[in-house]
Amino acid sequence: MPEAVQLADFAERRRDVDGLVRDLRVEVDDLTAEQKRADADVEQVKARRARDQGMVDAGSITDPKALQRMLGELESLERRISDLEDVELDVMERLEAAQAELDERSRNLAEIDEKVALLEEARARKAGELEESVLGVERERAAMVADLPDDLLALYGKLRDQKGGVGAAALRRRECGGCGLAINPSDLAAIAGAPTDEVLRCEECGRILVRTGESGL
Numbered sequence: 001m002p003e004a005v006q007l008a009d010f011a012e013r014r015r016d017v018d019g020l021v022r023d024l025r026v027e028v029d030d031l032t033a034e035q036k037r038a039d040a041d042v043e044q045v046k047a048r049r050a051r052d053q054g055m056v057d058a059g060s061i062t063d064p065k066a067l068q069r070m071l072g073e074l075e076s077l078e079r080r081i082s083d084l085e086d087v088e089l090d091v092m093e094r095l096e097a098a099q100a101e102l103d104e105r106s107r108n109l110a111e112i113d114e115k116v117a118l119l120e121e122a123r124a125r126k127a128g129e130l131e132e133s134v135l136g137v138e139r140e141r142a143a144m145v146a147d148l149p150d151d152l153l154a155l156y157g158k159l160r161d162q163k164g165g166v167g168a169a170a171l172r173r174r175e176c177g178g179c180g181l182a183i184n185p186s187d188l189a190a191i192a193g194a195p196t197d198e199v200l201r202c203e204e205c206g207r208i209l210v211r212t213g214e215s216g217l
C-alpha cells in the first residue's frame with residue numbers, strides 16, 4: 001500500500017483512538033474526584049464513631065437511656081460505615097478499570113504515532129530519491145545536449161517546432177517513424193552508405209532520421 005493511503009488510514013484511526021483517550025481522561029478525573037468524596041465520607045463517619053465510642057468508654061454517659069441511645073447510634077454508624085466502604089470499593093474498582101483502559105489506549109496512540117513517523121520518513125525518502133532521479137535525468141540530458149553540435153541542435157529545434165513537437169524520428173523497417181512513409185530503395189542505399197556521424201533527413205517529411213538496429217538497411 002502506498003504511504004499516502006496508509007497515512008490517511010492511520011490518521012482516521014488516530015482520530016478515533018484520540019477521541020476515546022479524551023473520554024477516558026474525563027472519566028478517570030471524574031472517578032478520582034468521586035473516590036476522594038467517598039474516602040472523605042467514610043472518614044467523617046468513622047470520626048464520629050470514634051468520638052461516640054470514646055464517650056462510652058470513658059463512662060461519661062451515666063443516664064441508662066442516653067447510653068442505650070448512644071449504643072444504638074454506634075450500631076447504625078457501623079452499618080453506615082460498611083455501606084460507605086462498599087461505595088468506596090465500587091468507585092475504586094471502576095477507577096482502576098478506567099485507568100487501565102486509558103493506559104492501553106494511550107499506548108495505542110503512541111504506537112500509531114510511531115508508525116506514522118516511520119511512514120512519513122519513508123515517504124520523504126522516496127520523494128528525495130525521485131527528485132534525485134529527476135535531477136539525474138536533467139543532468140544526463142544537459143550532458144548529451146552539450147555534446148551535440150550547435151547547428152544540429154538548431155535544426156532539431158526548428159523541425160520540432162514545425163513538425164508538431166517531433167523533430168527527429170527513428171528509421172525502422174525502412175520506414176520513417178515521424179511520417180510513417182517508406183524510404184525508397186535508392187535513398188535507403190544512400191543512407192546505408194553514409195558515415196555514422198552524418199545527419200540524415202527523411203525525404204518525405206524532412207525530419208532528422210536516426211538509424212537503429214532494425215532500420216532494415
Ligand SMILES: [Zn+2]
Binds near residue numbers: 176179180202
Ligand atoms: Zn518522414
